[in-house]
Amino acid sequence: MNEEVKTTNFIHDIIDADLASGKHVEVVTRFPPEPNGYLHIGHAKAIHLDFGTAEKYGGRCHLRMDDTNPEAEDEEYVKAIQEDIRWLGYDWGRHLYWASDYFDTMYEYAIRLIKKGKAYVCELGKEEFKDYRGIPTEPGKEPPGRGRSIEENLALFEKMKNGGFEDGACVLRARIDMASPNLHMRDPALYRIKRATHHNTGDKWCIYPMYDFAHCIEDSLEGVTHSMCTMEFEVHRPLYDWILEELDVFRSHQYEFSKLNLTYVVLSKRRLLQLVNEGLVGGWDDPRMPTLCGMRRRGFTPEAIKKLCTIVGCTKYEGITEIEQFESIVRDDLNEASLRAMAVLDPLKVVIENYPDNLVEEFEVPNHPQKEELGTRKVPFGRELWIERDDYMDDAPSKFKGFTIGREVRLRGAYLATCNSVERDAGGNVVGLRCTYDPETKGGSAPDGRKVRSTIHWVSARHAVDAEIRLYDRLYTVENPLGDKEKEFKDFLNPDSLKVATGKLEPMLANVEPGTRFQFERVGYFCADLDHTPAKPLFNRTLTLRGTKA
RNA sequence: UGCCCGAUGGUGUAAUGGCAGCACAUGUGACUUUGACUCAUAGAGUCCUGGUUCGAAUCCAGGUCGGGCAACCA
Numbered sequence: 001m002n003e004e005v006k007t008t009n010f011i012h013d014i015i016d017a018d019l020a021s022g023k024h025v026e027v028v029t030r031f032p033p034e035p036n037g038y039l040h041i042g043h044a045k046a047i048h049l050d051f052g053t054a055e056k057y058g059g060r061c062h063l064r065m066d067d068t069n070p071e072a073e074d075e076e077y078v079k080a081i082q083e084d085i086r087w088l089g090y091d092w093g094r095h096l097y098w099a100s101d102y103f104d105t106m107y108e109y110a111i112r113l114i115k116k117g118k119a120y121v122c123e124l125g126k127e128e129f130k131d132y133r134g135i136p137t138e139p140g141k142e143p144p145g146r147g148r149s150i151e152e153n154l155a156l157f158e159k160m161k162n163g164g165f166e167d168g169a170c171v172l173r174a175r176i177d178m179a180s181p182n183l184h185m186r187d188p189a190l191y192r193i194k195r196a197t198h199h200n201t202g203d204k205w206c207i208y209p210m211y212d213f214a215h216c217i218e219d220s221l222e223g224v225t226h227s228m229c230t231m232e233f234e235v236h237r238p239l240y241d242w243i244l245e246e247l248d249v250f251r252s253h254q255y256e257f258s259k260l261n262l263t264y265v266v267l268s269k270r271r272l273l274q275l276v277n278e279g280l281v282g283g284w285d286d287p288r289m290p291t292l293c294g295m296r297r298r299g300f301t302p303e304a305i306k307k308l309c310t311i312v313g314c315t316k317y318e319g320i321t322e323i324e325q326f327e328s329i330v331r332d333d334l335n336e337a338s339l340r341a342m343a344v345l346d347p348l349k350v351v352i353e354n355y356p357d358n359l360v361e362e363f364e365v366p367n368h369p370q371k372e373e374l375g376t377r378k379v380p381f382g383r384e385l386w387i388e389r390d391d392y393m394d395d396a397p398s399k400f401k402g403f404t405i406g407r408e409v410r411l412r413g414a415y416l417a418t419c420n421s422v423e424r425d426a427g428g429n430v431v432g433l434r435c436t437y438d439p440e441t442k443g444g445s446a447p448d449g450r451k452v453r454s455t456i457h458w459v460s461a462r463h464a465v466d467a468e469i470r471l472y473d474r475l476y477t478v479e480n481p482l483g484d485k486e487k488e489f490k491d492f493l494n495p496d497s498l499k500v501a502t503g504k505l506e507p508m509l510a511n512v513e514p515g516t517r518f519q520f521e522r523v524g525y526f527c528a529d530l531d532h533t534p535a536k537p538l539f540n541r542t543l544t545l546r547g548t549k550a
Numbered sequence: 551u552g553c554c555c556g557a558u559g560g561u562g563u564a565a566u567g568g569c570a571g572c573a574c575a576u577g578u579g580a581c582u583u584u585g586a587c588u589c590a591u592a593g594a595g596u597c598c599u600g601g602u603u604c605g606a607a608u609c610c611a612g613g614u615c616g617g618g619c620a621a622c623c624a
Contacts, residue, residue, distance in 0.1 A: 013566080034624055069623065126622060136552035136620065171622050181553045183620045192622035211624050235554055235619050256555085258617090263561085311573070313563055315556090318617050322561045325574045335587060370587065401585060410583055444583050455583045521584045545586050 007056075009314035011049075011255050015057060015226060024225045027059030031085070031092075032066045032099075032215070035077040038284045038291045039084045041305060042267040045260040048309035049228055051090040062222055063092035066099045068214045070196040084292040088302045097222060099214050100200040106209045106217055107161065109247055110172055110191060114153045118246050119190060120145055121156035123170045132178070133186045139179030140186050146175065160193055163206050167193050174213075176242065184239050188212055216240040219252035227254045231316065260312060261320040263479040265290050266489055280493065281475075285530075287540050288475045288497050298472060299517050299527025299542030301337070304330045320480070331546055334517060334525045339367040339374060342412065342457040343520040343539075344504045345469060347386040349432040349461065352417060355383040360462070363443070365413040379506050381414050384461035386504040388522075391456045392419070392433055401454040403433060410455040412521065416441040457521050464504035467537035470529070471499040503539075510534045517542070524548070 018024045031050040033039065039047075054061035063085065067073050085092070113119035122145045124132060134140035148156075157172055159165060172191040180186055190213040195206045209217075216239075219227045234256045244251050259267075266272070267290055275281045275289070284291050287298035295305065307329045312321050342365075361381045368374040391402035391409075403409050403419040410416050415437040423432040440447055444455070475497045481489035509518070511534050517527045524544040532538040 008564090032624090036624085066624070072623070129622085130620085133620075138552085168622065183553080186620090189622050194622080208622095210622075215624085231555070232618055233624090237554095258556085311562070315563080317556055317562095319557095319562065322574070325562065328574055331586090340584080366583095369582090369584075399585090412583060452583085454585095457584075519584085519586080522586075523584090524586095545584080547585065 007052075007310055007313065009257075010316070011226065011228060011257065011314060012053065012056070014255065015053070018225070019057070026225070027054060027057035028062070028223050028225045029054045029059065029228065030062040030064050030219065030222065030224050032064045032218070033081050034066045034069070034073060035081060036069075036072040036074065037077060037269045037273070038293060039081055040267055040272065040289075040291045041262070041265070041295065041308075042260045042290075044088060044292060044305050045309050045312070046228070046230070047085055047088060047090060048306055049257065049314055051085075051092075052306075052309075053226065053228070059225075060095060061090070061092060062095040062097055062224070064097040064099065064218060064222070066211075066215070066218070067198070067200060068099050068209050068211060069194075070198040070208065071194065073199065075199045080293065084296075087292065087296060088306065097218070098200055099209075099218050100198060102214075102218055102221055103201060103205060103209070105221065106214060109217060109249075110157065110209075110213070111154065113174065113190075113243075113246060114157060114172075115150060116246060117150060118175050119172055120148055120153045120175055121160065121170050122146070122173045122187070122189075126168070133183060134178075136181065136183060142178055143173070143187065145170075146178075146187070157191075160191070160207050161205070163195075165193055167195055167206075169193060172207075174239070174243070176239075182235055182238055184212070184235055185242070188239060212236055212239050213243060216243050216252065216254075217247070217249075219254075220244055220247075220250045223250060224252045227252050229254060229256055230259045231256045231318065256316065257314045258316055258318045260309075261318070262290075262326065263320055263323045264474045264476050264481075265323065266476070266481055268482075271489055274490070278490075280490065287470070287472050296515075297527075297530055298540055299334075299525060300330055301333050301517075304333045307333070323474070327543055328546075330543055331525070334519065334542065338517045338519045338525060340365075340369070340521050341509055341518045342379065342459055342506045343467075343469070343509065343523060343526070344386045344388050344457065344459050344464075345471075345501045345520075345523060346389040347459075347504050348389040348392060348430065350385045350387050350417075350435055350458070351432065352383050352385070352435050352437050353420070354436045357383055359383070360460075361414075363413045377508060379413065379508075380460045380463040381411075382460045382462045385411070385458045386461055386464055387433070387456055387458050389430075392422070392430060394422075394430075402456055403435070403454075407454070408438075408452055410441075410444045410452045411437075411458050412455050413444055414442075414458070415439070415444065416446060416452055457523070459504045459506050461504075463507045465507050465510040465537055467503050467505045467509070467539055469501045469503040469526070469539050469541065471501060471541045473497050473499075505537060505539075509539075510537045519545075522548075 029050045051061045132141045171189040173187045176185045191207045285293040308326045362378040364376045365379050396404035408418045417435045417437040419435045421434045476492045477494045478492045481492040514532045525542040526539045529538040
């Protein structure tokens with residue numbers, strides 16, 4: 001997973017050209033989250049691009065909290081955002097900034113625009129202005145305040161700042177072109193009045209800059225050379241350029257790329273919030289959520305997430321990546337890195353009739369089949385075992401890998417054993433197996449060299465630790481839950497996205513740290529949950545093994 | 551509807567005027583003390599129509615289809 005795939009993309013091509021021409025001598029990027037929600041895998045794509053680009057070119061990437069709307073934002077998210085970015089493995093060093101750091105400068109810049117006759121105070125209400133702006137096919141009309149004198153605008157703007165107007169009574173507008181085919185250029189709002197306490201600046205301001213005004217200035221002030229954002233901002237770029245041009249400040253440039261889309265995943269902030277608020281999931285860090293904290297809890301690795309970002313690359317094409325792509329990367333990573341263990345999720349009792357009742361043996365079992373350096377562990381074995389219910393079948397076909405009456409099967413790392421008879425309840429259901437083992441096959445191989453095709457996992461009943469095991473599956477039943485005009489995404493929630501099992505674990509698993517990842521052999525990849533304790537073991541299934549059903 | 555953007559196997563992504571490659575997914579086979587891993591192998595692609603050129607996925611024109619924008623959100 002560490003082999004860095006050589007990457008380039010259309011933005012890096014531009015950077016190469018900028019560096020070659022001397023337009024820039026260093027590369028400065030930024031990741032600008034608004035602290036109003038948790039980061040998800042879509043943000044990971046942007047983070048990977050922003051920080052990864054800076055890394056590639058030996059430049060720097062700023063982390064900037066884009067806190068221009070105090071009504072929406074909350075300190076609670078700031079810590080979580082930082083934790084998630086660090087978890088991905090990125091470091092902004094001393095370059096943590098806030099849009100609110102620049103409120104004074106932005107105010108000065110607004111005045112500069114007014115003095116140039118490029119901004120004015122507009123008293124039109126929200127709905128009224130919509131009328132003036134008009135529709136794309138027809139030019140808009142000039143708002144009444146547009147012709148006001150500079151002095152008047154200066155006075156009015158100061159009155160706005162000093163609280164002389166009610167919220168929403170007026171806004172500061174850029175004076176651009178009410179006839180522009182780009183609606184964003186029809187005198188967009190720059191400042192609005194909003195009496196809200198800001199988490200950084202408190203009650204100092206009652207006017208706050210709009211995104212379009214704030215963002216380009218933030219970039220410029222920080223010396224950001226390449227400001228990358230998603231495609232929906234493309235139509236804002238002329239405004240971004242216009243503001244920096246009129247202000248005559250350092251020219252940052254904006255480049256747009258397409259968002260990440262994954263099958264069986266919904267990333268919209270609003271809908272994620274809905275899942276949490278309506279109790280459809282356990283919270284923002286529910287392991288079924290595509291949030292970084294949810295994915296962390298699920299057991300996904302930051303390396304796998306970054307590798308996905310590398311593979312999907314950076315283009316302007318709005319496609320949808322199959323979740324199988326990600327799952328494959330995760331399995332690759334987890335297969336390499338995880339230690340093996342044995343756990344039985346749907347236990348069936350086996351009695352080895354010819355094994356002494358009081359005997360306990362410990363077998364030295366490798367922690368990884370291909371990596372000797374990961375060592376071995378001791379697993380206790382006794383007369384009574386748990387095996388997977390699925391590992392017994394009446395009249396099994398020859399390709400079946402498990403017990404059937406008369407067939408010899410290898411108990412992984414222990415002995416070869418043969419099933420002689422089956423115990424059934426009144427309904428005919430199998431409730432236990434009676435087997436005999438071959439004492440000559442210690443470790444699992446027969447001295448006479450006979451071939452045994454089946455190997456199954458097991459846990460000693462006397463030593464087994466009971467555990468709650470949460471079996472996670474896709475949150476939705478369809479690839480694109482947003483793709484149906486009649487139904488809403490919640491109609492496609494997978495009722496089986498979480499199943500809870502009480503499993504039997506090999507004893508070592510009770511004592512691992514929360515977050516530790518394992519492959520339960522023949523079952524899947526699992527991760528000790530945040531709430532896992534030795535007294536109450538709790539594991540999450542990250543993914544099944546390839547080729548096995550959920 | 552106006553403006554902007556895009557289109558390469560089922561999916562994602564390379565090829566920067568010169569052999570259309572890689573990965574995932576799918577099929578088949580081998581190996582296996584995990585139905586895992588690994589290995590081998592197969593099928594499958596340049597949206598359409600013209601033009602420029604010795605040569606076009608790439609450049610040009612027109613079309614088709616898909617996406618975005620029209621908050622005092624970001």
